[in-house]
Amino acid sequence: MIIEVKNLKKTYEGRVPTHALKDINFGIEKGEFVALMGRSGSGKSTLLHQLGLLDTPTTGEIIMDGTDLVTFSEKEKADFRLKKLGYVFQSYALLPELTALESVYLPLMLLDVDKKEYIKKSSEMLDKVGLGDRLHHLPKEMSGGEQQRVAIARALVNNPAILFADEPTANLDSESSEVVLELFKKLNKEIGQTIIMVTHEPDDKKYVDRVIWLKDGVIED
């Protein structure tokens, strides 16, 4: 199992505490393409944020490689995210001042990879997502679908153990959405990339191996 979740709870404190996640337990195998689905407010994005170490759960364990990630300090979490995880967000989440190539090699720069090496790897990754001819384009010079593919290339360039995608097609037209989801499927099949994706589109089920349904903060059978 690549990631295992035990008794995970997330409560947002306030005058009336909100229990966003209530005792979540599940595991994901290496190479699985899993969709987290549910209605708005079901807790699917909250769960993804906990798994991706973007937020800290109230209680529970998230175990990877035998280590409980919840116990990590902020610096350790940042290090772990850089080395082991990849993210694709709903909105393309690119820095407007960076070209496609620069956006992709940024994580490699942070890993102190040699310049020649990170340019080669990033160019190859952009080629893999079908943007080999857009290396030096800025986000404003690309379509939404192209920007999201740059974000995918950035998420994958450091060979993450798990790729997290938070409604990656929400802002795309149907044609671009299909391109992105086909790309995920291809990466999952060809290189065995583990992917956990939040989506609210029932049609997306056809691309994934398994769906985890959430309702009011609990997993539905």
Add this chain to the structure above:
Amino acid sequence: MNIKTAFFLAYTSLRRGSKGTLLMTILIMTLAYVNLVFIASIFGGIVEAMNKESINNQYSNIVIEPAIDDRYIDNKEAVELIDTIPGVVGSSAHYIDKALISYDEYSDGNDIKSGKWVVKSVDVQDEKKVTEIHDSIIEGSYLDATDRDKIIIGKEISGGHGGGLEHLSLGGISVGDKVDVLFSNNTKRTYTVKGVFSVKSTQVDQMAFVTKKEMESILKVHNLASEVLVKIENTGEEDKYVNEIREIGLQDEDIKTWDELMGFTSSASKSFTMISIILGVIGTIVAGVTIFIIIFVSVVNKRKQIGILKAIGMKEDTIILSFIIQALFYGIVGVILGASIILFILRPLFIANPLDFPVGWVSLKVTFNIIRISNISLLLASLIGGFFPAFRGARESILKSIWG
């Protein structure tokens, strides 16, 4: 911390960010720097003009006065040795008397204008080494060594030259006019006005000068002095020369340096220095706040990007460093452009066209110290102004940064 990535992000942000914002920020930093240096330099220039005026026309560097109970300095041998001290440019002995100077315009005994002023005597050759009054004649000429019935007077005595004490003057007398001078020992002489001088000191412009020989004949003394002015090569080394003057035999005389004698002028120059420091501190704070606002706006605009950078694994200190590098870039470019404007435009302009201040001709006194302090102030302001908003932005949680 990943310094290389911080530089990379700062570089791309500056290179590909808004050119208008970049130019405006640099302009503000440049003006902030010019403001810091200009204020300190102009006040420095005023203080220097005041000091120069005192040294060149009033006190020279060192003033030797008689011992407390004596009227004159009578150690002639020691006074003659002053000029032999290495580093002494010259010395000039004066007799000083307070005299009543009168002018009868129509020589008819009516409407006589008069006043009491300080009359000093000079050895013309010695005096020219010590003061610059001979270069400040605005009408007529300076005394010659052999002059006996000639007097030169300051513009505040003559009147007619726009002095501040015109109402107390003799009403506008000119070269060639005759004045009666009644000395304190009741000796009365008539002199022809040979020259009128004007310096930037009202005190000096209220003095009159006759030759040493003339004064000795009036006071019935020989080779004494009411005061001796000593000019040295390097202003600032007065204390050393005071000691040497004492060593050659002037033990009991009252020896003071020009800055001890400045009195009002000295307190004025201290006030100018204080004002300059206060304005400098305000200028630095304004520059710091400006950078703070610019970086703050930048951080607010890039809030989501900061969240994304953190999400992909960039550490907070790398993000903070990238903003500090940008802030320092604004500061460094501001310093370079500001220093260029000061050194290559304003300073030459002021040297060529000094300002006519009541205290003297004022130019920009740009010192290494002013430049150094201004550089440090602006860069420190950039550093602090850049750090706080960047720190705040980088510390925000990833989810809050990305989704608000």
